[in-house]
Amino acid sequence: MQLGHHFVESSPRSSPTQTTRKRPSAADAHTISPPQPFRQQGNTDPFPVYFPVNPTKVPRSASANTPREAMRAFGSSPKKHFSSAQGGRQSFRSGKNKKPRHSGLSSFHSSVLDLPRENDPIHDAEYINRVHGKVSLKEAWQQNPKSPLSNYLAQLGANPVKYLHDEILIHGNSGWRQVCCTPIPRSLH
Amino acid sequence: MGIPAGGKYVVPQYLALFIDLNRSTIEVKLEGENDVLGVGDAINKKESEKLAALSALRQLNALGKAGHFS
Numbered sequence: 001m002q003l004g005h006h007f008v009e010s011s012p013r014s015s016p017t018q019t020t021r022k023r024p025s026a027a028d029a030h031t032i033s034p035p036q037p038f039r040q041q042g043n044t045d046p047f048p049v050y051f052p053v054n055p056t057k058v059p060r061s062a063s064a065n066t067p068r069e070a071m072r073a074f075g076s077s078p079k080k081h082f083s084s085a086q087g088g089r090q091s092f093r094s095g096k097n098k099k100p101r102h103s104g105l106s107s108f109h110s111s112v113l114d115l116p117r118e119n120d121p122i123h124d125a126e127y128i129n130r131v132h133g134k135v136s137l138k139e140a141w142q143q144n145p146k147s148p149l150s151n152y153l154a155q156l157g158a159n160p161v162k163y164l165h166d167e168i169l170i171h172g173n174s175g176w177r178q179v180c181c182t183p184i185p186r187s188l189h
Numbered sequence: 190m191g192i193p194a195g196g197k198y199v200v201p202q203y204l205a206l207f208i209d210l211n212r213s214t215i216e217v218k219l220e221g222e223n224d225v226l227g228v229g230d231a232i233n234k235k236e237s238e239k240l241a242a243l244s245a246l247r248q249l250n251a252l253g254k255a256g257h258f259s
Contacts, residue, residue, distance in 0.1 A: 121234040123212070125240060132247035141250075141258060148258035149227075152249065153217065155257055160208035 213241035217249065225249055 121127055141148045211234045217225040225248045229240025246258070 116215075121238060122210070122230045123244060124230055124238045125243070127231070127249065128240060128244045132244055132251065135247070135251045137247055137255075138248050141246060142243065145246045146239060149215070149242045149246050149249075151259060152246075152254065156217075158217075 211237040213237040215245045216239045217245055219252070221252065225252070 196209040210230050210232065213227075213229045213231075213234070217227070219225060225245050226243040227243070227245025227248065229242070229244055230235045231240055233239040249255070249258075
């Protein structure tokens, strides 16, 4: 399988010294310290979840002696491993090369529909009131903000309001992003 | 991950939650001023639209546009 094959190729630390340590001679067996029992359990796979391939197919020279070495070798290209393991779900994260679904959108909306960055906060009610709540707003408008905003946009000539949706990831969570398009006539700007 | 403790491996336990989030955004272009972009994230679409409208309304209110809300 590709995952196991990639693991073999991307483990540059399979030095001859490790190979000799992996298969110690009878004289070297006395030098192994007692608090390292996992070296003596060389046939047990320390990470059975992350290795979908049959461990017997992996050459013994590529297998790490210690868990730290195994993690170093495994962490050489973690994205490729996870993308293979998740079976295509990772494609939503790789939004750099992803073409926007709505080709007819403006540059603003295509940028909105892009995947959020890591520092993109979740715009919940607490965040909105904390960031934009410096000026007091009427309680009725806070409870039903769509009505006064619709009134304001109607005065600008942006009626009706169109909504667009796209699937996104927010903080690693899959969901749908809605984009509210308010086509305002240029003459009223 | 997998740090041996006392000769045995500690199996890491992970808790993952799959949460569907909806984001609504609304852009209001203002003449001679910066555009107002209201963004709202919520579990359902209706609530995210409400939050996006609230965000845009608060920004417009800060710009002194409250007289045109009603």
